[in-house]
Amino acid sequence: MKHHFNIENEAHPTTCIWYPKGDIKEDLLLTVNDDYKMKLWNPKTQNSRRTCLGPTYGGEIKSLSLLQIPNTNGIAEPDNYLIYSTGKKVVGLIKLPLDGNPHKTMGLVSHPGDVTDICASADGKYIFTCGGDDLAVNMWSVDVTPINEEIELYGGDTTEPFVNLIEGGREGQTYQDMNDFFVYAMIRSMKEDTTKTRKLEGTVPVDQLPNLMRAMGYYPTEMEVKNMIDEVRYSVLTEEGQHKSHITREDFIKLFVNHRPVYGIGKNNIIEAFQALV
Secondary structure, three states: OOOOOOOOOOOOOOOEOOOOOOOOOOOOOOEEEOOEEEEEEEEOOOOOEEEEOOOOOOEEEEEEEEEEEEOOOOOOEEEEEEEEOOOEEEEEEEEOOOOOOOOHEEEEEEEEEEEEEEEEEEOEEEEEEEOOOOOOOOEEEEHHHHHHHHHHHHOOOOOOOHHHHOOHHHHHHHHHHHHHHHHHHHHOOOOOOOOOOOOOOEEEEEHHHHHHHOOOOOOOHHHHHHHHHHHHOOHHHHOOOOOEEEHHHHHHHHHHHHHHHOOOOOHHHHHHHHHHOO
């Protein structure tokens, strides 16, 4: 091993795969953990490039494999999907690029118990799943039309799918709080104690991200803060050749939904935190 770096503080990695090149022009490693998060890393610079909410049904992901669906015209690049399996019963598809949109994923029960392995045919038309105690190998026909239709039906590449994951949706108190905190962060970044007329640009500096997250009740660790800031700063580096220094409200919504814990903080988490301090 030439080098190594830490990718988790508390969660446990469950599987990894090289991320296929497409929208991202780097050699990136995709890891998945038992907190239902999917993360992209640049192993050369040891920086985080993206954290996304993964599928939350059927348990954490245990296996990943690439599936390429050829385009019907035969000219454009094939559409890339990930095949995944959980430890028990469930296999599914995730459409790339990864962004945390829940409508880009699907899952189904493929075996009555363990799923020990998965793979795809070279033409992208079939998926093979191998069970455990059932001693069965199943062959599944692939049809990605329902995924594409659901993406278009529920907001496409807009922020709407992420807003719908926030408690109460667009009309709820949480979303209203996010708007209020974001406006205050804009004012705060332009000297809140001034009496001069302000011109708000609709963005806030990336260093305001930790304060925004904590205001929303999510308290990231220092490692998570660094990963979040790196994700924003390097998001346009390969396309524009420069770092991104500000985020929009839409960026804030996506980051909040993708980074916050899926099931929040419970009593057991608090007890474990105090035990770590002893």
